[in-house]
Amino acid sequence: MNLLFRIAVYVPVLFLIAVVVVGQHHDNLQDTLRSAVARTVRWAVWTAVLVACMLALALVIGW
Amino acid sequence: MVTKDGIDPAKGLGWGPFLMGFVPGLLQFQLGQKARAAAAFLSCTALFFAGWVVVGERLFYWGLSNPDDSGSVASTLSRFGLAVLPEVLNLPGNLVGALLAFDGSPEGLRLERMPRDFEHICGFLTAASGMLAAFWAAQAHWELRLRRDLRPAEGESRPAPTADPALCAALSWLVPGLGHARAGQKDKGVAMGIAVLVVFALGLLVSSGHAVDRANYMVWWIGQNLFGGGSLFAALVTGPMQSAGTPIDLDLGIVLCTVAGLMNLVVMCDAYTVAERSVFPVATGAANAAAGKEAGA
Numbered sequence A: 001m002n003l004l005f006r007i008a009v010y011v012p013v014l015f016l017i018a019v020v021v022v023g024q025h026h027d028n029l030q031d032t033l034r035s036a037v038a039r040t041v042r043w044a045v046w047t048a049v050l051v052a053c054m055l056a057l058a059l060v061i062g063w
Numbered sequence B: 001m002v003t004k005d006g007i008d009p010a011k012g013l014g015w016g017p018f019l020m021g022f023v024p025g026l027l028q029f030q031l032g033q034k035a036r037a038a039a040a041f042l043s044c045t046a047l048f049f050a051g052w053v054v055v056g057e058r059l060f061y062w063g064l065s066n067p068d069d070s071g072s073v074a075s076t077l078s079r080f081g082l083a084v085l086p087e088v089l090n091l092p093g094n095l096v097g098a099l100l101a102f103d104g105s106p107e108g109l110r111l112e113r114m115p116r117d118f119e120h121i122c123g124f125l126t127a128a129s130g131m132l133a134a135f136w137a138a139q140a141h142w143e144l145r146l147r148r149d150l151r152p153a154e155g156e157s158r159p160a161p162t163a164d165p166a167l168c169a170a171l172s173w174l175v176p177g178l179g180h181a182r183a184g185q186k187d188k189g190v191a192m193g194i195a196v197l198v199v200f201a202l203g204l205l206v207s208s209g210h211a212v213d214r215a216n217y218m219v220w221w222i223g224q225n226l227f228g229g230g231s232l233f234a235a236l237v238t239g240p241m242q243s244a245g246t247p248i249d250l251d252l253g254i255v256l257c258t259v260a261g262l263m264n265l266v267v268m269c270d271a272y273t274v275a276e277r278s279v280f281p282v283a284t285g286a287a288n289a290a291a292g293k294e295a296g297a
Helices: A002-023 A029-061 B015-020 B026-030 B034-055 B073-079 B091-101 B106-112 B119-149 B165-174 B178-183 B186-206 B218-224 B228-238 B250-277 B285-296
Strands: none
Touching (some): A002 A029, A002 B186, B034 B119, B091 B119, B165 B250, B178 B186, B178 B250, B186 B228, B228 B250
């Protein structure tokens, strides 16, 4: 349950961080939000890849 | 990246102005702004000592390292208060405070560890003096930058920025996004401000208000204090709250509040840049490429 809660918090927080990060490269809200969505998706995919790699490592090493 | 006038904004002002920025008002004095220099020095010193009278030697305990008998570099730096962030940005006040408060005896070391009344708000005040010193230094750097890079043609007046960049950064420290609003990007400022506020509030919520506490999580607090309004709220409201037990998501709350502080650092820098670009607009891609070729040749 706690893990589910943390995952539920992770993606919205990722989006909010993306708003601030990509906001530096835009002058208006619309462009900022559009880029933030794209950036969040990219970061979420990288997170999934990272978790998959760690799980694979755990299987190989046998932790 | 260069500006439309071919100026490279990344070109700094050198070590001299950087180091002088640690003494509030010194750069303004050098610029010939004596009244402003006095205001900078007095505001930072008054803010520091308003908090110092209560926290005193507690600042050593909140430092990145503690003064001890080892004689190491870290210990020596701590002895003079140089390991306390962000107070170290107000160097003279912090140095005098450290010299007055240091007591190497066992009794002095015991006092460092003793919580005291109103330490949350007073710890915020001493930290705010460091942040204020940084904003005064940023203001002077902006003036130096204008004198170095802005040379209007004969008969032309010097263009004024939409807002003072250092003021925009300072406003964003207190209320994320307010600096953008002042610099002319209100809607983007609102979005960035809400982002910082939500992450910070979420951190406080999941930790039952205990995530922002200088007395217990001093290293994390350095990051959290980059959102001044949030850490002020925590110092006044949530910091003094008694803890019945450790909240289950305390670690998550501490990380979220620190992330919010770091996000606000980006917001502050961007607010400064938005105001800066009203005087030094960024060049197009072609001009940048030409400048790059010139630099390479």
